[in-house]
Amino acid sequence: MIRVVLPAHLRTLARVDGEVKLDVEGKVTQSSVLDALEARYPMLRGTIRDHVTQQRRAFIRFFACEQDLSHESPDAPLPEAVATGAEPFLIVGAMAGG
């Protein structure tokens, strides 16, 4: 079970409260977590990564286990604590005013 924390605006779009819990088959990576997230909540497609290129949007960051994983390869394994559900995978809107 993977725990994902969404920023407030995306929780509103997905109509969820609190953390999202996802089952991810196989290797737990940014890509596989986001694939599972978008499959469950298709309204989030395009809001975290580009529809076509699948690139992370410029003002989105990925944190977990007190690390910034934003620039890790999308196919690199996420920390074990995320894969086991001990720690959440945080999707964060960058601090950029607003």
Add this chain to the structure above:
Amino acid sequence: MSKVRLLVGTRKGAFVLTSDGKRKHWDVSGPLFTGWEMYHLKGSPVDPNRIYASQTSGWFGQIIQRSSDGGKTWEQPGTKPGEPTTTPDGTPKGESNKFVYDTSPETGKPLTTHQWYDGTQRPWEFKRVWHLEPSLTDPDTVYAGVEDAALFRSTDGGQTWQELPGLREAKGNLWQPGAGGMCLHTIVQDPTHPERIFVAISAAGVFRTDDAGKTWRPVNRGLKSQYELPDADAEVGHCVHRIAMHPSRPNVLFMQKHWDVMRSDDAGGSWHEISGNLPTDFGFPIDVHAHEPDTIYVVPIKSDSEHIPPDGKLRVYRSRTGGNEWEPLTNGLPQRDCYVNVLRDAMAVDSLDSCGVYFGTTGGQVYGSADAGDSWTPIVRDLPAVLSVEVQTLP
């Protein structure tokens, strides 16, 4: 009794303002989509309960919202929570957010490039939807004007979007962004020729199709941009801010350009200046009275580098002669210390008798006039900066 519904898009959400036909007392509801930039909301002329909205964010990109009950509830088209995430044919949902330029070999449209501010070429990159224009005849058909400038169409109520790529063939390599970005901001449908559509782009100009969007041609003859373009009379590249048409006279178009207020009497074939006695001919919105095709409204601001009303006085100017002769409308508008702007999509007219005129400001005020502009009252004063105002006249 008739009712009026204003759809107001702001930098931090959307608001719906409603009144009866007297237009004296208003209910304000909102914010909807709080915290998001709501570039534009517009209702279908054939089904006023069907409203489309462009919800956008520098963080999270573009969302299309749709209401089927006059703005009470909203959904992303085709993406109800809890429903299967694919359609029966296996197509993934969540496509209503997806605006992808046409690069398909079938239509022979590789992704082209446009001019950047410094004159170099850049590929098109989708940023947001500026304007949504529902079809005059079908509530499920809607056009979207986007940045970087292109026109998209949905025929399934906003669930999926397809570009009309012929537009970018109209010398797209010479289009360039204005200060607000390279945006397609105006879409005007000809009610007498269903296959004729006009669009306006900053900074490219006006373009017309006569075959429902397959092919397009620039219609900018007569525009002069001596301070913005190396060739003042260029076929494309002009910073058109807004165009407007009265549906009873679709060959006549009015334009607020970067500088100059212009008029065409031949469906864009040629333009002539009608700035006349305006204190400045720079501005953004322009609109036409619902019942008098020669009565038009503009809001002059000081200059390209000073987007503020001249002398701190907020004045709408009205011409009842189709241009050239203008009168300031000041009754009820602040006439000192006012330095707000009115953006291009932030003025609208209702179709009651007498015609109501509405506009929103970057200071968060929405003003209304129930007497065609003779007098104004603030409907609401303290919204976030207003990006767009549309009005629906309801039975």
